[in-house]
Amino acid sequence: MHLLTTISEKIDALNEYSGRLISWLAGIMVLVFCFDVAMRYIFNVSFASVFELEWHFFAAIFLIGAGYTLKHDKHVRVDVFYGEMSAKKQAYVNLGGVLLFLLPICVVIIKTSLLFVYNSWIIRENSPDPGGLPARYIIKAFIPIGFSLLLLQGISLALKSLATILNRVNIKEHE
Structure with missing residues (x-):
């Protein structure tokens, strides 16, 4: 059991570091x-690159921060029954x-996004919009990275x- 606790602590530390790093x-x-x-x-002036930069920042924060959010138990859930359960029932x-849900979904998204990201890197994909940001392939790489961090936190x-x-x-005592 000590090995499993050590693995859990290492994963928690990785997501804590990633979440704090991306939070800036x-x-x-x-x-x-x-x-x-x-x-x-x-x-009365607008720039496509600034608009895209907003979305790139949002995507990076969302994707890299998902594991951090799960670590701190801040994901949205319906607590009608869960909040009243004992620690053992919550653990179940x-x-x-x-x-049943988190790990399989993460695996599917990671697996399907790899070819998508690879193709983007091969062609050095840029924004199709005039004045848009170059190197769109970099932000696309955050998809498998973010879901890998979420998978690990799961x-x-x-x-x-x-x-x-x-x-x-107890889960709460362990954190």
């Missing part, structure tokens, strides 16, 4: 939005959700849930 983009994204709005409404729900949650089910540790 949120502040920059706000500044880019403010610049875009000011240019549009004050000067978490383990089932991870094994594995960590499954390990913690298993430990709780086996009465080794």
Whole structure:
């Protein structure tokens, strides 16, 4: 069980680092939005590259931050029943959700996105819009990276849930 706890802790540390690293983009994204709005409404000027940059920042934050969000249990869920359950029952729900939904979906998205990203890198895909950003292939690479981090965090949650089910540790105490 110690090995599983160590693996879970390493995955948690990776997603904690990734989430904190990518979080600085949120502040920059706000500044880019403010610049875009000011240019549009004050000067009546718009730039395709600025608009695309906003979406690139959003995509990076969302994709890389998904594992971090799961680590901190901040994903949206219906807590009508879950919140009233014991820690052991919550662990069963978490383990089932991870094994039946999260891991398979992450695997499918990672697998199907690899060719998509590879083709984008091969042709050095750029924005089709005049004045758009170059190197669109870089942001597309965030798809398998982000879902890999989410997959790893799902594995960590499954390990913690298993430990709780086996009465080794409570998920909340482990974090």
